[in-house]
Amino acid sequence: MTAIIILAVVAVLVIIIIGMYNSLVKMRNQVKNAWSQIDVQLKRRYDLIPNLIETVKGYMKHERETLENVTRMRAQAMEASGVAEKSMAEGMLSSALGQFKIAVENYPDLKANQNFLALQEELTSSENKISFARQNYNDQVLFLNNKIEMFPSNIIAGMFSFSKEVFFEVEAPQERQAPKVSF
Amino acid sequence: MWEVIKKNRFKSSMLLIMMSVVLVVLGFVIGSSVDVESGGFVGIIIATIVYLIMLLVTFSQGKSIMLRMSNAHEIGPDDYPQLYNIVEEMRIAAGLPVMPKVYVIEDDAPNAFAAGVNPKKSVVAVTTGLLRIMKRDELQGVVAHEMAHILNRDIRYMTLATVMVGTVAIVSQIFLRSMMFSGRGRGGGNSKGKGNAVIMIAAVIFAILAPIAIQLLYFAVSRKREYLADASAARLTRYPEGLASALEKIGSSTQDLKVADKSMAPMYIANPLKPKGQRLKNLSSTHPPLDQRIKILRAMGNAHSYTGYQQAYHAVTHSKKSIIPASALER
Numbered sequence: 393m394t395a396i397i398i399l400a401v402v403a404v405l406v407i408i409i410i411g412m413y414n415s416l417v418k419m420r421n422q423v424k425n426a427w428s429q430i431d432v433q434l435k436r437r438y439d440l441i442p443n444l445i446e447t448v449k450g451y452m453k454h455e456r457e458t459l460e461n462v463t464r465m466r467a468q469a470m471e472a473s474g475v476a477e478k479s480m481a482e483g484m485l486s487s488a489l490g491q492f493k494i495a496v497e498n499y500p501d502l503k504a505n506q507n508f509l510a511l512q513e514e515l516t517s518s519e520n521k522i523s524f525a526r527q528n529y530n531d532q533v534l535f536l537n538n539k540i541e542m543f544p545s546n547i548i549a550g551m552f553s554f555s556k557e558v559f560f561e562v563e564a565p566q567e568r569q570a571p572k573v574s575f
Numbered sequence: 576m577w578e579v580i581k582k583n584r585f586k587s588s589m590l591l592i593m594m595s596v597v598l599v600v601l602g603f604v605i606g607s608s609v610d611v612e613s614g615g616f617v618g619i620i621i622a623t624i625v626y627l628i629m630l631l632v633t634f635s636q637g638k639s640i641m642l643r644m645s646n647a648h649e650i651g652p653d654d655y656p657q658l659y660n661i662v663e664e665m666r667i668a669a670g671l672p673v674m675p676k677v678y679v680i681e682d683d684a685p686n687a688f689a690a691g692v693n694p695k696k697s698v699v700a701v702t703t704g705l706l707r708i709m710k711r712d713e714l715q716g717v718v719a720h721e722m723a724h725i726l727n728r729d730i731r732y733m734t735l736a737t738v739m740v741g742t743v744a745i746v747s748q749i750f751l752r753s754m755m756f757s758g759r760g761r762g763g764g765n766s767k768g769k770g771n772a773v774i775m776i777a778a779v780i781f782a783i784l785a786p787i788a789i790q791l792l793y794f795a796v797s798r799k800r801e802y803l804a805d806a807s808a809a810r811l812t813r814y815p816e817g818l819a820s821a822l823e824k825i826g827s828s829t830q831d832l833k834v835a836d837k838s839m840a841p842m843y844i845a846n847p848l849k850p851k852g853q854r855l856k857n858l859s860s861t862h863p864p865l866d867q868r869i870k871i872l873r874a875m876g877n878a879h880s881y882t883g884y885q886q887a888y889h890a891v892t893h894s895k896k897s898i899i900p901a902s903a904l905e906r
Contacts, residue, residue, distance in 0.1 A: 426670070513660065514656070517657075517660035517664060521660075521664050524665075524668035
């Protein structure tokens, strides 16, 4: 009788451990997937920038520095790797683009250009997509990190060496609002 | 998000069970009125078969029926770049693996709806009227609300429920009409006895009441889902003001949706058919009052979470009811 009870308890424990392990694996994969979503959107923005610069170059003759800055930051961001380094480089690219948007205000001709308007929509959307992908990624990271820290899943996480992931934080909170008044 | 979905599933199943009870009783009563001894069960079977056939038709081509009725056409990223972009942004925010199809409906009334029975094959449709009057943030709020319906699996249950409402309506209609005809045909001569007459009257009363009862059940849950979809939309966009100001614009529009059909109402962002009377409005509406939804969204301030929405709901309505399942609030 006692043997059966012990067996049953062990069986239940094993099932619980398997469940916790699997949910940790699932969460880690979700973080990875969310990260690749951000990556896709970041690449889209990289592809968009040369096009944008090409279109506005003729109009914005007095803003060479601003445009060069955008190009430089883009190159830097493309080379960055790892979440922390990428976060910083992307932050700098975003602020360079922010300056560019402010500069655009002084060129009414440009704002009447259909081609530019289309690119402007693409840029706005691209930035939104990055920030929504980031939002989703950070949510997933939070779930994983909570699971890793909280009892009793922390024991399983320790046993199989699950490590906490880094949040992707680029902008100050109010910067999310900034593009709303853009152009 | 998952907690919300699970809770939704349970509540929706309860609703569906209650609605099927109405349908079964209706079948039984009508059957009995035809033949007292064995007609009841035949009635139940016939009602069930009608329901299953309608369900089958709806599930196999429900999406296309709805879209055809709505005079909608599919668009790509080049036709309406901004709309397509916004849908994609919300897909990313929702973490949905597959991009929904995007449709535009040629109609001046501003409205939008979501369709499709599973998140992998979903549709977001908006009217040209909506596109014309909305700014980018507002359109984003509307699309987020529709995306929330997809994400919360509202559409599947609402389809099951809508078909149930439709079945009850059809069965009652057929019965009541055939009563009128056969009543005239008989001319009062060869009635089959007193017992039958009592059941007959009961059946007539039930056939009149059942569609109303089932509609009320249906409306109650539909309204709660609208609040939930608003809460999810605020969480997805982190900008409740966008949806609030969109709802304001929709509310001030005086146009009825030309292509709207009563059975499709819960799928829209705002009730496409403006109710005429004020008193019945709250009970018999698929959507909560717009001004209330706007007030709640505006009361959220900077708390864009489910908790924020729940608190705003309490503050605005002074009701203790919980709109969001407790387990989802912790996140």
